[in-house]
Amino acid sequence: MSPVVGTRMVRKEDPVLLTGEGRFIDDLAIPGARWLAMVRSPYAHARITGIDASEALDLPGVTHVFTGADLRDAWTGPMPCAWPVTETMGNPEHFPVALDKACYVGDIVAVVVADSRYEAADAVGAVVVDYDPLEAVVDLEDSLADRVVIHDALGTNKSYDWALIPDQDAVDAAFASAAHTVKERYVQQRLIPAAMETRGVAVVPQPHGGEYTVFTATQIPHILKVMLAATAGVPEHKLRVVAPAVGGGFGSKLDVYAEELITLAVARELRVPARWTEGRAENGHATIHGRGQIQDMELAADADGKVTAVRVHLLADMGAYLQLITPGIPLLGAFLYHGLYDVPAYSFTCTGVFTNKTPTDAYRGAGRPEATYAIERAMDALARQMGIGPDEIRRRNFIPTDAFPYNSVGGLVFDSGDYAPNLAKALELARWDERKADQAARRAAGDTVEVGLGISTYVEMCGLAPSRVLASLNYGAGGWESAQVRVLPTGTVQVVTGATPHGQGHETSWSMLVADKLGVGTDDVEVLHSDTAISPLGMDTYGSRSLAVGGTAIVMAADQVVDKARAIAAHQLEVSEDDLTFADGVFTVAGSPDKELSIQALAFQAFTAHNLPDGMEPNLHGSVSWDPPNFVFPFGSHIAVVEIDTETGMVALVDYIAVDDCGNQVNPLIVEGQVHGGIAQGVAQALWEEAVYDEDGNLRNPSFLDYLVPTAAELPSFTLDHTTTPSPTNPMGAKGIGEAGTIASTPAVMNAIADALSGYGITDIAMPATPERVWQAIRASKGASA
Amino acid sequence: MEISVTVNGSVHTSDVEPRRLLVHHLRDDIGLTGTNVGCDTSSCGACTVLVDGESVKSCTMLAVQADGLEVTTIEGLADGATMHPVQAAFQEHHGLQCGFCTPGMVLAAVSLLEEHPNPSEQDVREGIEGNLCRCTGYHNIVKAVLAAAGGAS
Secondary structure, three states, X not given: OOOOOOOOOOOOOHHXXXXXXXXXHHHOOOOXXXXXXXXXXXXXXXXXXXXXXXXXXXXXXXXXXXXXXXXXXXXXXXXXXXXXXXXXXXXXXXXXXXXXXXXXXXXXXXXXXXXXXXXXXXXXXXXXXXXXXXXOOOOHHHHHOOOOXXXXXXXXXXXXXXXXXXXXXXXXXXXXXXXXXXXXXXXXXXXXXXXXXXXXXXXXXXXXXXXXXXXXXXXXXXXXXXXXXXXXXXXXXXXXXXXXXXXXXXXXXXXXOHHXXXXXXXXXXXXXXXXXXXOHHHHHHHOOEEEEEEEEEEEEEOOOOOEEEEEEEEEEEEEOOXXXXXXXXXXXXXXXXXXXXXXXXXXXXXXXXXXXXXXXXXXXXXXXXXXXXXXXXXXXXXXXXXXXOHHHXXXXXXXXXXXXXXXXXXXXXXXOOOHHHHHHHHHHHOOHHHHHHHHHHHHHOOOOEEEEEEEEEEEOOEOOOOHHHHHHOOOOOOOOEEEEEEEOOOOOEEEEEOOOOOOOOHHHHHHHHHHHHHOOOHHHEEEEOOEOOOOOOOOOXXXXXXXXXXXXXXXXXXXXXXXXXXXXXXXXXXXXXHHEEEEOOEEEEOOEEEEEEEHXXXXXXXXXXXXXXXXXXXXXXXXXXXXXXXXXXXXXXXXXXXXXXXXXXXXXXXXXXXXXXXXXXXXXXXXHHHHHHHHHHHHHHHHOOOOOEOOOOOEOOOOOOOOOOOOHHHOOOOEEEEOOOOOOOOOOOEOOOOOHHHHHHHHHHHHHHHXXXXXXXXXXXXXXXXXXXXXXXXXXXXXXXX | OEEEEEEOOEEXXXXXXXXXXXXXXHHHHOOOOOOOOOOOOOOOOOOEEEEOOEEEEOOOOEHHHHOOXXXXXXXXXXXXXXXXXXXXXXXXXXXXXXXXXXXXXXXHHHHHHHHOOOOOHHHHHHHOOOOOOOOOOOHHHHHHHHHHHHHHO
């Protein structure tokens, strides 16, 4: 039996999803469920002076309308923030239904309960809320000035200051003696994660038994269970949280949301099932946004272009409140603003501020795309200043291969890396030199379509996370993962994981890992997940952690199974364990071909327990909770090729080359899929997507009519390749790949745009680089030169 | 209003509100939840079904407009245990991840291939641009549709 790990096995998940058998949250039949609809503030900042629900209550099917005051006693505390990044961090009390003030457009001010989906929606407009509108705080720097304070109890809009400055003197000295310095300001616009499935919740109570089953479209059923117990007043052992099929998350379902607490409270109060499904425009307002930072980025370099210091300050938009890990998102990038370059001096500071906008939180990459963007744009700026190529500036600064494991200036240990060959491969695939020559020829010929090439090389930290490192960052939980592997009495296998997939293909990949370990077919392995009654322990799925952390727990649990089976086999065959060989699912004894026992036969022996070694427990299973000793550090080189029509400003992405290194790959088909999707999301930040707010704090583009998630027609096919530098951090040698595409692609595209417009003296365009912005920049540059 | 719609070969007669969307009729009244709702502006295509063989976003159509017509949803595409060639190609080429856009995407592709049995990559990209996917970057979806076309011709 040849190993399946490393093969392009098609996914086990697919037939169910391809035929409509998949059950997403809104697909669940919940007999007798009342439908909820949220009454949301149309003002970004307003006092609530009165709520009159009488008209709504007269509508057909409407049974209740709850205000914040009505539900105040339903929760034992405010909404949780699990990451108080400093002791003094400002964290305003935030209840699921606003009590006296709405702080962003979409803040919930009342809850309608009705017999049907349509009746609940009908009644929302009939709830009369009196508001006393206040001036909205929208701009980050304006917020910092505290001209208008959003949360009275805090007295300021600043949430926190956080710093990572290992040696201030070293930074000052490097800048003082620098031959070249770069000082740039980059703006990470707000993004709407836009998973194709909006959120939804259904709560089924068992009023007399006191138990509650919470079905919710979440990435984190396990964390949610703990948080619901802590805030909803339901004891944890009476809560079961189930994530059904989940239609994408990208971090936006890594949260504890008001609607989850509200639906639970209503089901508890009314003693009937209750459910809510989010609309798309509602999602634009009510589900967290990503990014939202102003980055002041500085490099110091010597005469050869060797970077001697990085100094960066972030102004980070928290939005109106702190959600689950809002304040920690910038910190996930804090260690990576020197990228994959060997930089001796480093200063990172971040200020978090509140605005009257939807709260921000984790969005694919969470902190690392922002860091990578800043360093990769700044490296191009340095290369421009020095008159050398973007490839050359990178080669001069890469952490050398013989430096691994590498102690970074920020205090991390980069586990493994081999950067220069990876870049060389990408340059070759991109036909870099040929294309640069073509670019020059087209320019010389006066072509009105400019070609641009952009490089982004990245390293990221993922596989979140060593629990002790999380403790040092004040994060409120650990970063381990749990697994159980059971060989059932009749010989098939169940794997239980605390990882919670929502498109990543875990059922396939975990089956592959276990099939190889136990010598069984992948069809004989079933992966159970996403239900706290089935998988009671877990830390869920985010931060490209599921394989590196959860997969390791599975491999170790499978090893326990093999070890136990070996002990039973030795006992029953009356040989020493050392005389047994295990291959293809069968234990054999050297020199005694008649003596063998299969893992399936041993599982049955373990089940009957008629003849086990003294003191051995029955049943053949393994169980592991594994806390990783380190992050994993995938890396890669991406090259974007754009064409810009200088007469219209339209940017077209015409080619995209990605050479990633995520160590050993379990399933290259799935790895490539992750990279493709990540690239598309990162390209979209560069070219199309932005949550646009007006000066009054109104989100102008919450729906898919005007928030430009790319279609197939805007994107090319991508050219992918890889290098393989195994991680020493886990037994598979694997690194995460879920976020790499998003981390790498945004600066690659923006560097390509700057390259295309270099003839106009344009070095930057605000993201997204819309035709209008590009056209205006070209026009302004012509004016300047005229 | 009483309407009669043939869905995946079975006739369903029901009394529906005039404002009821076809997608809610399929999902909530008939119980075929494979057709998903991804937006509220007819932008995403997750709810795509075939109405008399043509792809239609079932959130843009009222249930009463489907009276007397034949609707094919994702549940009706496979031939028993054998998936339709487009479904099989999506699995073979990893054309889906979370699977939420997939039913609509597959039906849009089926409809596209009916009209263009031998499409170019650009034809496919333009042909499915009414259907959004957030997971795949479309790379493998396009590959799957082209492969299904090749297999069919």
